[in-house]
Amino acid sequence: MKRSKLTLLFIGLIIxxxxxxxxxSQEQEAxxxxxPAETxxxPAEPVAGDTVLIGITQNNVGIDSxxxxxxxxxxxxxxxxxxVEAIILDAAGDVMGQVNQIEDLMxxxxxxxxxxxxxxxxxxxxxxxxxxEGFPVVITNSPIAEDGFDxxxxxxxxNNVSQGQSAAEMMAEILEGEGKIVEIMGLxxxxxxxxxxxxxxxxxxxxxxxxxxxxQPGDWNREKSQQVMENFLLKYDEIDGVYAADDNMAVxxxxxxxxxxxxxxxxxxxxxxxxxxxxxMQRGELHGTNEQSPFSDAIxxxxxxxxxxxxxxxxxxxxxxxxxxxxxxxxxxxRPVF
Amino acid sequence: MKNSLSVLAKKYPILLILLTCIIYFxxxxxxxxxxxxxTNIILQVxxxxxxxxxxxxxxxxxxxxxxxxxxxxxxxxxxxxxxxxGLVFAIAACLGVGTLIGAINGFxxxxxxxNSFIVTLGAMMGVRGLVYIYTEERPIVGTERALVDxxxxxxxxxxxxAIIYILIIVLGELVLRYTTHGRNAIAVGGNYDAAKNAGIxxxxxxxxxxxxxxxxxxxxxxxxxSRTNSAxxxxxTNYELxxxxxxxxGGTKLTGGYGSMLNTFGGVLVIGxxxxxxxxxxxxxxxxxxxxxxxxxxxxxxDTRFKSxxxxxx
Numbered sequence: 001m002k003r004s005k006l007t008l009l010f011i012g013l014i015i016x017x018x019x020x021x022x023x024x025s026q027e028q029e030a031x032x033x034x035x036p037a038e039t040x041x042x043p044a045e046p047v048a049g050d051t052v053l054i055g056i057t058q059n060n061v062g063i064d065s066x067x068x069x070x071x072x073x074x075x076x077x078x079x080x081x082x083x084v085e086a087i088i089l090d091a092a093g094d095v096m097g098q099v100n101q102i103e104d105l106m107x108x109x110x111x112x113x114x115x116x117x118x119x120x121x122x123x124x125x126x127x128x129x130x131x132x133e134g135f136p137v138v139i140t141n142s143p144i145a146e147d148g149f150d151x152x153x154x155x156x157x158x159n160n161v162s163q164g165q166s167a168a169e170m171m172a173e174i175l176e177g178e179g180k181i182v183e184i185m186g187l188x189x190x191x192x193x194x195x196x197x198x199x200x201x202x203x204x205x206x207x208x209x210x211x212x213x214x215x216q217p218g219d220w221n222r223e224k225s226q227q228v229m230e231n232f233l234l235k236y237d238e239i240d241g242v243y244a245a246d247d248n249m250a251v252x253x254x255x256x257x258x259x260x261x262x263x264x265x266x267x268x269x270x271x272x273x274x275x276x277x278x279x280x281m282q283r284g285e286l287h288g289t290n291e292q293s294p295f296s297d298a299i300x301x302x303x304x305x306x307x308x309x310x311x312x313x314x315x316x317x318x319x320x321x322x323x324x325x326x327x328x329x330x331x332x333x334x335r336p337v338f
Numbered sequence: 339m340k341n342s343l344s345v346l347a348k349k350y351p352i353l354l355i356l357l358t359c360i361i362y363f364x365x366x367x368x369x370x371x372x373x374x375x376x377t378n379i380i381l382q383v384x385x386x387x388x389x390x391x392x393x394x395x396x397x398x399x400x401x402x403x404x405x406x407x408x409x410x411x412x413x414x415x416x417x418x419x420x421x422x423x424g425l426v427f428a429i430a431a432c433l434g435v436g437t438l439i440g441a442i443n444g445f446x447x448x449x450x451x452x453n454s455f456i457v458t459l460g461a462m463m464g465v466r467g468l469v470y471i472y473t474e475e476r477p478i479v480g481t482e483r484a485l486v487d488x489x490x491x492x493x494x495x496x497x498x499x500a501i502i503y504i505l506i507i508v509l510g511e512l513v514l515r516y517t518t519h520g521r522n523a524i525a526v527g528g529n530y531d532a533a534k535n536a537g538i539x540x541x542x543x544x545x546x547x548x549x550x551x552x553x554x555x556x557x558x559x560x561x562x563x564s565r566t567n568s569a570x571x572x573x574x575t576n577y578e579l580x581x582x583x584x585x586x587x588g589g590t591k592l593t594g595g596y597g598s599m600l601n602t603f604g605g606v607l608v609i610g611x612x613x614x615x616x617x618x619x620x621x622x623x624x625x626x627x628x629x630x631x632x633x634x635x636x637x638x639x640x641d642t643r644f645k646s647x648x649x650x651x652x
Contacts, residue, residue: 086620087617087620088620089617089620089623090622090623092623093572094575095566095568095570095573096385096562096565096566097613099565099566100378100382100613100614100617101617103378103381103382104375104378104614104617104618105617107369107372107374107375107378107618108367108369108618109369119477119566119568119570121477121479121566121567121568122477122566122567122568122570123566124567125486125489125490125565125566125567126565126566128490129490145479
C-alpha cells in the first residue's frame, strides 16, 4: 500500500520536473543535441556555415530596465538567426553564482563564453580558468580588471571615452567656442566614470575659448549631483555650461539650476541618455547627450562572439555606436526604457 | 512486504529526490553525468555545504542561525582587507572573527535565554551593517596570490576546496555519531529539560554549536574569496536560506532531536544539482528557484506522511 504510493510519488516527481523545466527553456532540445558527449577536449574548431554555440552569463537581469532589455534583445537576436544557438544564463547578482555558471558553460563545451561581470575583479580567476581550458571569453558592457585582459578575447560595449568626447564637442558647438564650464563626474574608482571624464577633458582643451573651472564627483547619484550643482552656482557667478557624465546626474544638475533661476544662461550636456533625460531634452533643458542602446549592446556582443567562434580576427576593443542626440534630432530616437 | 527502495526512501527521503534529479538531468543532458560535471557540482556546493554542517548541529538542537550569510561576508571582507598584515594574519582574523560572532550568538541564546531566531536575525542585520561600514560598499581586492592559487588548486582530479568540504562532512558525522557532544546534541534537541536533568551542560553545549557554525561560515567565506579574490558588501546574501533549505531537505527537523550529516549532504547535493542542471538545460534562474521551493515543501510532506504519521509536522 505505502510502497505503491511511494512509487507513484516518485513517478509524479519526475513528470513534474519535466513539465516545470520544459516551460522554462525554449531551446532546450536544440541545445542538448548540440552539446558533444565528450567534455575533456577543448572545443573543436567550428567551420564557417556550422551552427555555433554561444554561452552567456549575465549580471542581473531584472534589476533594471537596461539589463532586462539587453536580455530580451539577446534572446530575440539568437531566435532570429539560424547559425547560432545560445545558452543564456543569469548570475542574478551573485559573484559565486557567476563563477559557477562559467564552469557550467565550459562543461557544455560552448564555442565562446560571454560574460557581463557581476564584479570586474571577482570574475578574473574564473576567466583565467576558462582561458586555461581553451575557451575564448568576451566581456560585455563593463570591462573587467586589467589583470584579466590577458585571458580574454576582447571587450564589447560602449566607448565611454568617445561618449565624453562627443559631449565636449556638443558643448563647444552650443557655446560657439566661448564660455566657462563645470563638470560633474561619476563615482571615482569606477572605470566608466574616469573614462567619460577623460574623454571630455581631452577634447575640451582643443577649444581655447572654453574654460573648465572645476570637476566634482556626483557619484552617479541625482541628489548628490543636485547638491554639487548648488555649490557650483553659489561659488561661480558666471557658468555657461555643465557637463554631467550621465543623464541621471544631468537631471539633478538641471533641478539645481532651475531652483536658482539660471536655466536661460546655462547649457547642459551629458553622456548617456536615460528616459528622464529624453524628457528634459524635449522640454529644452538638456542640450546634448548620446544614445546607448541595450539592443546595440546585446547584438554587438553576440556578433563579436560569433566572429570569434568562426575563427575571424576581431579587435580587442569592440565598441558599438553611441550616436549624439541633440534637441533637433531627439524625436528621431526612441525614449529609453531606463 | 517491503522492498529495499521504499525502506531506503523512508529512512532517507532525500534519496528519492536525489535519484529523481540524477535520472531526470542525466536523461536530459549528455553532460550532466560526466565526471567533470559531477566534480563541478561538489565544488559549487562546498560553500553552502560547509555551513550546512554547522547548521545541522544547530537545527538538531532545535535552534536556528540566520546570520551565516552575513558572517560569511564579514569574514570574506577581512580575509581580503587584512592581507597587508600578512596572509596568515588575515586568515586568522577571518576565522577568528567568524567564530567570535558565532560565540556571541551562542552566549545570547544559551545564557541570556533569548530565542535563537531573534538573536541571529539581529546578528544577520547587525553584521551586514558592519560589512557595509568596513567595505564602504566597494569591492575589496586581495593582493596575495597564494590564496587564489590555493582556491583553484586540485589534489589529483578533485578540487582542494571540494576535498576540504568532504573532510568536514566526515568530521561532522563522526562527531555526531561517536562523541558525547554529538549524542548530547540529539538529547538536547529531543527534550531540553530531560537533557538538563540528565546532567548535560546544556548551555555550554549550545554555546559550542553556535561558535562552531560561526567558524564554518567564516571558513566558507575564506574559501569563497579564494575563488574570486574579491569581497563585496552583498556577498552571501540569502545564503542562510539556502543552507537551512539544504539541511531541512536532508530530513533534519526544525523541532530538533533528529538529523544526520550524510542526509544534509544529500540535501546540499539536491540544491547543487538543480542549479547546475537548470544551467545545463538553459532554464531561467527564476524557474530553478520555483522548483527548489516546490521540492522543499514536497520533501517535508513525504517525510511527515511516510515516516512518522501525519500528526508530526516538521
